[in-house]
Amino acid sequence: MTTRIPARFAACAAENRPALVTFIMAGDPDLDTAQAILEALPAAGADVIELGMPFSDPMADGPGVQAAGQRALKSGQTLKKTLGMVEAFRKTDNATPIVLMGYYNPIYIFGVERFLEAAKTAGVDGLIVVDLPPEEDDELCIPTLEAGLNFVRLTTPTTDDKRLPAVLANTSGFVYYVSMTGITGATIKNHAAVGTAVKRIKGHTDLPVAVGFGIKTADDAARIGADSDGVVVGTAICNALADSLVDGKPTAHSVAAVTDLVADLASGCRRARA
Amino acid sequence: MGIEGANSLRNGPDDNGRFGLYGGRFVAETLMPLILDLEEAYRAARQDPEFIAQLGSLRTHYAGRPSPLYLAERLTEDLGGAKVYFKREDLNHTGSHKINNTLGQILLARRMGKGRIIAETGAGQHGVATATVCAKFNLPCTVFMGATDVARQAPNVLRMRMLGAEVRAVTSGAGTLKDAMNEALRDWVTNVENTYYLIGTAAGPHPYPEIVRDFQSVIGEELRAQHLEREGKLPDAVVACVGGGSNAIGTFHAFLDDSDVAIYGAEAGGHGIDIENGHAASMTGGRPGVLHGNRTYLLQDDDGQILEGHSISAGLDYPGVGPEHSFLHDTKRVIYVPVTDDEALDAFQLCTRLEGIIPALESAHGLAHVLKLAPKMRKDQSIVLCMSGRGDKDVESVGKYLASRQNG
Secondary structure, eight states, rough: OHHHHHHHHHHHHHHTTEEEEEEEESSSSHHHHHHHHHHHHHTTTTTTEEEEOOOSSTTOOOOOHHHHHHHHHHTTEEEEEEHHHHHHHHOOSSSSSSEEEHHHHHHHOOOOOOOHHHHHHTOOOOOEEOOOOOGGGTTTTTHHHHOOOEEOOOEEEEOTTHHHHHHHHHSSEEEEEEEESTTTTTTHHHHHHHHHHHHHHHHTOOOOOEEEESSSSHHHHHHHHSSSEEEEOOOOHHHHHHHOBBBBBBOTHHHHHHHHHHHHHHHHHTTTTT | OOOOSSTTTTTTOOOOOTTTTEEEEEEOGGGGHHHHHHHHHHHHHTTOOOHHHHHHHIIIIIOOOOOOOEEOOOHHHHHHSSSEEEEEEGGGGGTTTTHHHHHHHHHHHHHHOEEEEEEEESSSHHHHHHHHHHHHHHHOEEEEEEEEHHHHHHHHHHHHHTOEEEEEEESSSTSHHHHHHHHHHHHHHHHHTTTEEOOOSSSSSSHHHHHHHHHHHHHHHHHHHHHHHHHOOOOOEEEEEEESOHHHHHHHGGTTTTSSSEEEEEEEEETTTTTTTOOOOHHHHHHEEEETTTEEEOOBBBBBOOOOOSSTTTTOOOOOOOOHHHHHTTTTSSSSEEEHHHHHHHHHHHHHHHHHHOHHHHHHHHHHHHHHHHGOOOOOOOEEEEEEEGGGGGHHHHHHHHHHHHHH
């Protein structure tokens, strides 16, 4: 089975531009608003959607994504509801790939087999699980591939050439290159090094390589997208949503706060190679 | 030593860092290469006579080892059963068992050429022990401590700062040990090139549970020899408190294959394990999950979200436990029991009045279980408590708690 991911990256490549991969946190700031945002993302210019599964202890995330997860959990978000969001989304959009992103424990507690079945039924295309390196592939990666979904792996500046083949071995869909050693929301200090790293990774794989961490503006998207197959934006979107809230509650501008930013980022992607 | 072989309980972890189902390396890719480097450096260090000699010398001349095995005569008489001994880790330099681990790991960090040390701390004992070795070896040190713990363990915060460490108060979550560990991991992932994460308990990703256990095992090895010399036999029971579980695994490990020695771990029962989120007894009140790099028993809800836990003791209110304890819990080699805040406070006061020893609130949890066991044992039997730390840091909060208990 092929997921929606390869076709989407191929379509973007055909337009000679990087794919815009947007991250939102499921259930942030509440289920209804998050659903409205999710459904508005493709029209705003999102090519691939990463839907965050909130976790109480997001060890690799900076304050922006941490706060988004806390808002979601406070509003009662669960893994089951997150899967429900995908199922509802698929009623109107059967083309935009959705990748669930988060940490292992909620999936482990849900039950790996039960989770994969539910994810597949809901219309999920792939998973990114931050705390599952190749050393733990038996836990979820292999079962995910067997279920016909993609397991998107993070590679980082510390993943050297010796280690890279092991990291890429069971990766599918695309490769997510983390632009820096750090947490989400930090600032990229060396853009040129990112481009070099992407070229190095592309020397080891035919998969598309998307770059995330530290991409905040249309200009960032244009610069990073010049050398990569996709750019991932998360913290900036979570922060834009946060700024639209009043006392933690959504306002009339909340959905537009996200879609305006996404449209701007999409314009950055379109001029990346112009 | 017990017999080491296929059936030994002392062989873990396996090559994948597992103790049965537990342990592992559940970390972000950024940290993975470093964790592999650490394992390699540790394997080399423990074969290196120079490393072993240096650690031995520091233990003797800096930490003050061996720590005494002390017969608590008045307590023994009061309880009317087994002889009660304390393994006096409270007499170590810095006032707890934590120095055993920080001395070992600081030598490892130096071997690896790391120029900066970070650590997490709950009660502040590990933070102090880390700040201490960083001062001695002239390495910059940042300690992450939950804001709640900063407030309730003020004396240790002052000590760390005087020793030259930067103490960062962590405000996320409930501001306790779990949040401090999250923040330490975030710092580590950001500064991975030059930073050594000196984990304070026998938890986290492989090889930390093994490293910390090995450095703390000096407790049980000494205790075993000291007891043999004093009593001509092994103790009938050993008891230690369990938060993350480093003093406990250090005490237990030498006895795991001695089937005649009963082993007990006292978890923080807080307000009682029937009260949701009112305790920190991860084994008696939690279930297996994955957090902070390892699979282990965790306090969590039905959605796999981690609970904060509660204990009067800042060193025990961690929602997880070291993976080797989870394994020993499942195999039933160690009996883990919850001890409530009130029981620990009673034990704290009894020990102070009868023995002139102010125990750490953490150790008082272990002592509370000794108070239950000793009267039921024969007078020719003996029970040893790991007195893991001294309670100077706790006198203020205990005073407040007792006052409110009296008024409540």
